[in-house]
Amino acid sequence: MDDNNSLSFEELERDDDEEVLQSQTVPTNFEVQNENFVVDVLESKLLVGTAMNSVEDAYLLYCQYAHAKGFSVRKGDQRCFSHTNELQSKEYNCSCEGSKDERSSSQRILVYQKLITRTNCKAKLKITREKGGEWRVSRFVEEHNHEMFPSDQTHLLRSARNISHAKKSTLEAMVNAGISVSNAVSFMENEACGPENLGFIRKDAYDHMSRLRKHTKVENGDATALIQYFIDKANKENYFYWNVQLDDDDRVMNFFFRDYRCSVDYEYFGDVLSIDTTYKTNKYNLICAPFVGINHHMQNVLFGLAFMSNETESSFEWLFTTFLDSMNGKQPQTIFSDQCQAMMNAIETVFSHSHHRLCQWHINQNAPSHFGSLNGDSAFKKMWYKCMTYCESEDEFEVTWRYMIDTYSLGGHKWLNDMYKIRQKWATAFSNGRFSAGLLATSRSEVTNMVLKKSGNKTSSLYEFVVNYSKIQKNWRVKEKTEDTRCRHDQSKISL
Structure with a gap:
C-alpha cells in the first residue's frame, strides 16, 4: 500500500482520526455468508505461528483482511535488533487504536476541530523473527471495540485505497491533455465498473495531482x-x-x-x-x-x-x-x-x-454556507452584521450576540460557537482601540x-x-x- 495516499474521504478519515460509519444498508444472507467466509479464510492465514515471506506481505495480507472485515489499518511500532537497523518486529494496528492527543492543541483556539474517532481499539497484528530467521505471526488480536464499516463503504477506507503506477500514469496523462481531474476520475470509474472497484477516491486523485504541482522542481x-x-x-x-x-x-x-x-x-x-x-x-x-x-x-x-x-x-x-x-x-x-x-x-x-x-470579507463570503434557512431572515442578518462591524463596545457586542443566539436558539450552532471563540480577531468592537487605517x-x-x-x-x-x-x-x-x-x-x- 502507498503510505503517501490521503487519509481522508470528505472529513471522515484523517492522518490521526478516522470516523466509523454506521451502516444504513442491510446485506442479504448470501452476502453476509460470503463475507464471513472470506474473513474466516484470511483469519486462518494470520494465526499465531504462521510464517510470512516479508513485512510487506504481512501488511498486504492484514489490509486484505481489514478490507473484508470492515476496518482500516495503521502501521504501528517496530523494533530492530540491538545496534543494527535490521527489523526484529513490526506491528499493524486498527486505525482506531489509541486516543486523541489533546496536548498539541490545548493552547490554541481552532477555527475547526477534527472528528474524534480513536477508540483505544486493541486489534492488531504483530510479526517477529529471530536474527536470520523467517517472519512469523507472534500476536493476532481479532476483537474490536467499535462497529465495522459495511461492505459497500470499505472501499473508502484508507488502507483499502491505493493508486497504482498504471492508474497514476493514466490520470496524469488525462490531466496533462486538458481533462479535469473530476472528469478523469469519472472516466476511470466507468472503466472499472463503479467507484468501489477503482481502488481510490476522488480526493486521492486531487491530492496526487496537487503533490505533483507542489513538488515541481524549480529548474x-x-x-x-x-x-x-x-x-x-x-x-x-x-x-x-x-x-x-x-x-x-x-x-x-x-x-x-x-x-x-x-x-x-x-x-x-x-x-x-x-x-x-x-x-x-x-x-x-x-x-x-x-x-x-x-x-x-x-x-x-x-x-x-x-x-x-x-x-x-x-x-x-x-x-x-x-x-x-x-x-x-x-x-x-x-x-x-x-x-x-x-x-x-x-x-x-x-x-x-x-x-x-x-x-471580514472572507468571513461574510463563508458565512451563508453555515446559516442555512437563516439566510432569508433579514432581522438575523442585521444582528450578525451589527456583531461584526457596528457594535461600539465589547459589552454591546456581548449583549447583541447573546440576544441573537437566544432569539434563534443557536446555542448548539458549531460554526457560530467557533467564531465566538475568536471574536477578538474579527469583531470591530474588540479593535476600536487599535490603529487599522480603516481596514476591515x-x-x-x-x-x-x-x-x-x-x-x-x-x-x-x-x-x-x-x-x-x-x-x-x-x-x-x-x-x-x-x-x-x-x-x-x-x-x-x-x-x-
Whole structure:
C-alpha cells in the first residue's frame, strides 16, 4: 500500500482520526455468508505461528483482511535488533487504536476541530523473527471495540485505497491533455465498473495531482538566474535584502526579497500589514505572498514579496521571521489575514506583539454556507452584521450576540460557537482601540494580487516574474510621487 495516499474521504478519515460509519444498508444472507467466509479464510492465514515471506506481505495480507472485515489499518511500532537497523518486529494496528492527543492543541483556539474517532481499539497484528530467521505471526488480536464499516463503504477506507503506477500514469496523462481531474476520475470509474472497484477516491486523485504541482522542481537554470539577480541587486543597491529557503534536496522552496525603499516605506507606513496567499502564479505553482500596506495617500504600498511552495506552519514561521529580520524586528500594530489555520498559528508565534485581525470579507463570503434557512431572515442578518462591524463596545457586542443566539436558539450552532471563540480577531468592537487605517479586510492584498497577475502567468519563470514585479513596483512609486506633487501644488494654492 502507498503510505503517501490521503487519509481522508470528505472529513471522515484523517492522518490521526478516522470516523466509523454506521451502516444504513442491510446485506442479504448470501452476502453476509460470503463475507464471513472470506474473513474466516484470511483469519486462518494470520494465526499465531504462521510464517510470512516479508513485512510487506504481512501488511498486504492484514489490509486484505481489514478490507473484508470492515476496518482500516495503521502501521504501528517496530523494533530492530540491538545496534543494527535490521527489523526484529513490526506491528499493524486498527486505525482506531489509541486516543486523541489533546496536548498539541490545548493552547490554541481552532477555527475547526477534527472528528474524534480513536477508540483505544486493541486489534492488531504483530510479526517477529529471530536474527536470520523467517517472519512469523507472534500476536493476532481479532476483537474490536467499535462497529465495522459495511461492505459497500470499505472501499473508502484508507488502507483499502491505493493508486497504482498504471492508474497514476493514466490520470496524469488525462490531466496533462486538458481533462479535469473530476472528469478523469469519472472516466476511470466507468472503466472499472463503479467507484468501489477503482481502488481510490476522488480526493486521492486531487491530492496526487496537487503533490505533483507542489513538488515541481524549480529548474536549476531558473533558480541560478534568480539568485544571481538577487546577488547583483544586493551589490548595486545598499540594504537590498533577500533570503531563500532550500529543501532537503537543495531546491528552492521559499524565498523573500525587498529593496531599500520597502524598508523605508515600512518604517513610515508599517503600522498596518495585510497578507494574502490566495494567488498562485508561475509555472512552478508557487504561492505568491505580497506584504502590503497603505501609504499617506491611501495607496497600496509593497513592503516585500515572497513565494512559498506550501502553506505549512513552519513555512509561514520562516517567512514571517525573515520579514521581521529584514525590517529590524519592527512589528506592525495590526495584521490582516484570511482564516488559514497554519498562518494564524505562525502569526501568533512570530508577531506576538501585533493585533491579528481576520478578513471580514472572507468571513461574510463563508458565512451563508453555515446559516442555512437563516439566510432569508433579514432581522438575523442585521444582528450578525451589527456583531461584526457596528457594535461600539465589547459589552454591546456581548449583549447583541447573546440576544441573537437566544432569539434563534443557536446555542448548539458549531460554526457560530467557533467564531465566538475568536471574536477578538474579527469583531470591530474588540479593535476600536487599535490603529487599522480603516481596514476591515485583506482587500488591499487582493487588489495587489490582481496587479501582480500582470507580472506572470503559468508559463513564467521566477526570474521573469521578479523582474516584471520590479517594474510594477516602480510604477506605483511614480504614482506616489505624482500624488505628492499634486498635494503640494494644491496646498500652495490654498496658502495663497
